Amino acid sequence: MRIGLAGLGTVAQGLLTLLKENREQIIAVCGQPIDVVAVASRTRREVDLAGADFSHDVLALAKRNDVDVLVELMGGEGIALEFVDAALNGGKPVITANKAILASHGDRLFELAATRGVMLGIEASVAGGIPIIAALTRSLAGNSVERVTGIINGTCNYILSAMSDRGERFEDALAKAQQLGYAEADPHFDVGSIDAAHKLAILAALAFGIPFDRAAVYAEGITDVTPDDITYAKELGYCIKQLGIARRTAAGVEMRVHPTLVPLGTMLSSVNGVMNAVQVNDNATGSLLFHGPGAGGRATASSVLADLLSLVRGDRPIRRLAAATTQRVLPIEAVESAAYLRIPVIDQPGVFARIATILSEHGISIEGAIQRERAIADRKVPIVVVTQPVREAVMIKAVAALQALPAVVDRVRRIRVEHAAA
Ligand SMILES: NC(=O)c1ccc[n+]([C@@H]2O[C@H](COP(=O)([O-])OP(=O)(O)OC[C@H]3O[C@@H](n4cnc5c(N)ncnc54)[C@H](OP(=O)(O)O)[C@@H]3O)[C@@H](O)[C@H]2O)c1
Secondary structure, rough: OEEEEOOOOOHHHHHHHHHHOHHHHHHHOOOOEEEEEEEEEOOOOOOOOOOOEEEEOOHHHHHOOOOEEEOOOOOOOOOOHHHHHHHHOOOOOOOEEEEHHHHHHHHHHHHHHHHHHOOOEEEOOOOOOHHHHHHHHHHHOOOOEEEEEEEOOOHHHHHHHHHHHOOOOHHHHHHHHHHHOOOOOOOOHHHHHHHHHHHHHHHHHHHHHHOOOOOOOOOOOOOOOOHHHHHHHHHHHHEEEEEEEEEEOOOOOEEEEEEEEOOOOOOHHHHOOOEEEEEEEEEOEEEEEEEEEOOOHHHHHHHHHHHHHHHHHOOOOOOOOOOHHHOOOOOHHHHHEEEEEEEEOOOOHHHHHHHHHHHOOOOOOOEEEEEEEOOOOOOOEEEEEEEOOEHHHHHHHHHHHHHHOOEEEEOEEEEEEOOOOO
């Protein structure tokens, strides 16, 4: 099996190392060696290419006749998409870790691969080393998946863990994540949830047979989460995680990524640092949790290698759920979830009762609350409540009504609560 490798960065180097270190094992399990014979990338980095040709012409690599499979590890949507298109059009199987192109062009690319009768391997595109694509498309393919819930951005999880465990401020935790090489060069990609939205779009497409559509994912970042929110959440028995949630309901499929209160003691609540985890709920197993490194050269290369072995063994390409494609994606306004509300008020008699009345007028019940005895500063106190589940559209109106109260002196903060986490 001769590989043409596009890109020579973290994951590509991880793949070169793994192919070398595990060479005997690879021959033992698939009966032949897998070798990188040609590499193309922008920069010739100081990496041992084990005799492979190097060139700067990525698109020429896609058209070479002396490779059996093309592995795209450049990232981004420009040249990477051109490369994948050219390779598939030329009848070559492609393996890619590129969530950005899949989340927006996945349907077209899978169709192209099917038309050409070649494999499109995408195991490395979600959750690094966790074999979640194989789980959804092979191991659990006959089960009806109800929900996929994931901590699928290591940087967000690192930052929220650092804020919770060590009391760090958001900015300091982000700076440390950047120093440690966890965060993307443009941190908005991580903390603004673009990365997680790409991954959730892929998971939902595979789990529910809906189109790959990043634009249909509701995405909210973690920049507004404060140390106070983390403290109050703990007092109420929760931690705050950035969750991606894809859920099938009678009305349609929910797809959303946002900060979420998760009950302490659940498995997802104990996934800390840069680790990723994906929980799958289906009608056969009940609940499964996949946990592991969501990034890193070697871990992600493990997923690329899994696709390569699959190709050598001649596994059938991923079959998407065709029957389910009529399901619609629900707008966020139609989603139902419980909420944590932090309401900064002037400390005066009857405020809590007024807040409870407004919530009740909107049909919202309170499940738990914290009311500080004394004002912290300037007679300001936060009233914190956790509500029962309610439709987003109703909650938006209730928050607007709370915000309009004269005693409410600052922005009402709302974070959704997920009780169904494992
Ligand atoms: N890193 C992870 O932990 C991880 C985890 C899961 C998935 N992924 C995905 O894996 C892919 C690769 O990520 P990475 O972390 O390995 O990225 P990276 O370290 O930035 O490496 C990207 C490589 O592609 C080359 N490249 C970029 N643009 C190019 C262009 N226009 N023409 C030619 N070569 C170009 C870069 O060249 P230069 O050397 O000149 O920059 C570099 O060698 C991405 O799709 C990413 O989302 C990464």
